[in-house]
Amino acid sequence: MNQKEMNNFAAKLLANYLVYAPIKKAKEVIIEKINLAGQIDWTGAMPINTFKRVLLPPREVMFNVEGQEYKERLTSIRETILFGVNILDLQAITLLDHVFEKDVYYQKRRQDIFTVGLTGGIENDFRKYRVFHQAYEENVLEHVMFDVFIEKQKNGNFILFSGSEKGRTLLESCNIVEYENIEFAGLVPEKGVDNKIVQNRLAVENSEKHNLWKELAQTCLACGKCSIVCPTCFCFDEQDEATLEGVEKARRWSSCFYSDFSKTAGGKKDLDALAKKLYFWYTHKFVRVPEELSYYGCVSCMRCYKVCPVGINVARNLQALSSKESRK
Amino acid sequence: MLREPQHDICFDKLIISMKNKLRIGIISLTSCEGCCCAVLDWPTEFLSLKEKVDIVNFHLFEESEHSSDERFDAVFIEGSPLTKENIKAVRQLRKNAKIIIAFGSCAHIGGVYHLKQYQDKNKIFNSIYHGQEGIENFDVQSLSALIKVNFVLPGCPISAKEFFQFIYQLAIGKSPSVFNNPVCYECQIRGYECLLQKGEVCLGPMTGGGCEAVCLKSKQGCWGCRGLIDDAEVGNLMKKLRDKYSDKEIVKYLEVFGVKEIIN
Numbered sequence: 269m270n271q272k273e274m275n276n277f278a279a280k281l282l283a284n285y286l287v288y289a290p291i292k293k294a295k296e297v298i299i300e301k302i303n304l305a306g307q308i309d310w311t312g313a314m315p316i317n318t319f320k321r322v323l324l325p326p327r328e329v330m331f332n333v334e335g336q337e338y339k340e341r342l343t344s345i346r347e348t349i350l351f352g353v354n355i356l357d358l359q360a361i362t363l364l365d366h367v368f369e370k371d372v373y374y375q376k377r378r379q380d381i382f383t384v385g386l387t388g389g390i391e392n393d394f395r396k397y398r399v400f401h402q403a404y405e406e407n408v409l410e411h412v413m414f415d416v417f418i419e420k421q422k423n424g425n426f427i428l429f430s431g432s433e434k435g436r437t438l439l440e441s442c443n444i445v446e447y448e449n450i451e452f453a454g455l456v457p458e459k460g461v462d463n464k465i466v467q468n469r470l471a472v473e474n475s476e477k478h479n480l481w482k483e484l485a486q487t488c489l490a491c492g493k494c495s496i497v498c499p500t501c502f503c504f505d506e507q508d509e510a511t512l513e514g515v516e517k518a519r520r521w522s523s524c525f526y527s528d529f530s531k532t533a534g535g536k537k538d539l540d541a542l543a544k545k546l547y548f549w550y551t552h553k554f555v556r557v558p559e560e561l562s563y564y565g566c567v568s569c570m571r572c573y574k575v576c577p578v579g580i581n582v583a584r585n586l587q588a589l590s591s592k593e594s595r596k
Numbered sequence: 597m598l599r600e601p602q603h604d605i606c607f608d609k610l611i612i613s614m615k616n617k618l619r620i621g622i623i624s625l626t627s628c629e630g631c632c633c634a635v636l637d638w639p640t641e642f643l644s645l646k647e648k649v650d651i652v653n654f655h656l657f658e659e660s661e662h663s664s665d666e667r668f669d670a671v672f673i674e675g676s677p678l679t680k681e682n683i684k685a686v687r688q689l690r691k692n693a694k695i696i697i698a699f700g701s702c703a704h705i706g707g708v709y710h711l712k713q714y715q716d717k718n719k720i721f722n723s724i725y726h727g728q729e730g731i732e733n734f735d736v737q738s739l740s741a742l743i744k745v746n747f748v749l750p751g752c753p754i755s756a757k758e759f760f761q762f763i764y765q766l767a768i769g770k771s772p773s774v775f776n777n778p779v780c781y782e783c784q785i786r787g788y789e790c791l792l793q794k795g796e797v798c799l800g801p802m803t804g805g806g807c808e809a810v811c812l813k814s815k816q817g818c819w820g821c822r823g824l825i826d827d828a829e830v831g832n833l834m835k836k837l838r839d840k841y842s843d844k845e846i847v848k849y850l851e852v853f854g855v856k857e858i859i860n
Contacts, residue, residue, distance in 0.1 A: 491780035510764035
């Protein structure tokens with residue numbers, strides 16, 4: 269399939285669906301709702317923001333209580349395509365899909381969201397993603413969830429893959445019959461969990477007394493920008509909000525860097541020092557998620573480093589934790 | 597002199613004691629009246645408040661005279677108690693109201709004209725009034741320096757959204773919630789450019805959000821009008837700013853809304 273045919277495919281999707289895709293704006297690539305197929309950025313560059321807000325809105329109302337009446341707010345959304353999702357962001361979405369597997373609000377919305385992955389010739393250009401902790405294998409697509417995947421080849425042409433029934437229906441509704449089927453083979457590859465996951469877990473686990481946390485606590489501003497921009501940070505706060513009619517239960521994105529995150533009734537906080545918050549953030553990503561799902565809690569997109577006002581670098585910190593000399 | 601009023605434990609008891617339709621006053625002291633205007637920025641919500649509460653004293657809305665022994669369930673006080681009349685009125689309001697809410701930056705942490713306190717106030721006075729007589733040169737103080745304040749709705753001006761949310765919560769007898777995420781939370785969600793990364797001064801990381809990062813939307817750094825969040829990393833932010841700015845320059849930003857005093 270050449271670029272022209274690919275643009276036709278995108279245009280067909282645009283006619284029937286709400287489409288979010290990476291576009292070039294000023295010097296950056298940013299994910300936005302698009303109107304024209306020509307807007308799409310095909311370079312495979314890492315966008316500065318994520319698709320997280322489509323799957324998990326920054327704030328959503330779950331239900332209302334009016335008088336004695338309880339009303340679910342499971343409103344349907346318009347069918348939406350996440351177009352041009354790079355492999356790391358697909359992994360992040362795969363993680364969200366697992367974490368929110370039993371969450372009705374997430375799943376209701378997820379039904380109507382299609383993921384169309386994209387890579388600019390994965391193997392060669394993969395270094396561009398600055399992957400710092402993944403051993404990239406050719407069969408990566410078998411262990412990530414997607415509906416359609418587009419591989420851009422060196423000659424500029426495209427190959428299509430389908431990864432689900434939803435994806436096959438989507439392709440065929442656009443009169444595309446030339447595609448390869450990929451069967452999802454579970455999160456964990458046959459040869460076992462990615463060794464990098466194991467290494468990072470060993471580095472972070474029980475590192476509570478490591479000097480790194482004290483050092484980072486001397487610079488970190490606890491602004492929480494890293495959590496907001498992170499494609500895998502999924503913690504949320506729930507709150508009751510009064511309205512003119514009654515009360516609504518809403519949830520919004522949260523961050524373990526904020527004071528209220530670990531606050532319990534009576535005002536006690538488990539994370540009462542910045543060093544603890546930092547350690548908590550790393551433990552969740554590199555210890556607890558791998559423990560529960562044998563999967564990446566961090567997809568190494570480096571967005572947290574890019575938005576950090578004081579330049580805290582997750583890759584460098586993992587190195588520091590795993591180097592033997594620094595371990596105490 | 598300036599201090600942040602703490603969320604009051606007695607608050608819940610006060611709310612429970614408010615069974616009937618609430619009587620609410622919105623009072624202006626010395627101020628620009630911007631917070632009162634901000635309430636009227638949401639006219640539909642304001643008019644429909646009458647279903648929930650009685651707004652019995654709000655001078656932007658009605659002109660009737662009020663006696664000084666009028667009772668309230670809650671009073672929102674905007675501005676700073678500067679003149680003798682202000683101070684007298686505030687003390688009277690404290691006696692007459694169950695809940696006092698510091699309404700906006702002036703009542704909360706002293707407001708913009710608190711700048712005067714950092715200079716020679718007589719010199720400033722003379723340069724403006726040229727030694728005219730009969731004008732008093734008051735010390736600027738926040739509300740909590742004078743009376744017990746039960747709650748704070750911060751900001752310059754306040755957020756109308758938070759104001760209505762607060763009243764709705766009072767009306768159903770729920771203890772109001774405090775938004776304790778920094779400005780950076782709302783700024784990053786909205787995808788605004790980070791001014792700290794650009795090397796400009798921004799107090800966003802230590803300042804309470806709820807303002808929807810409205811200043812950052814216009815690429816104006818945060819100067820902290822909403823006061824500090826809990827666990828604010830003030831020291832680290834100052835360290836970051838000192839990379840590029842002298843203490844003298846940084847202090848200028850900290851003085852605008854009186855943040856200088858609450859971080860010390």
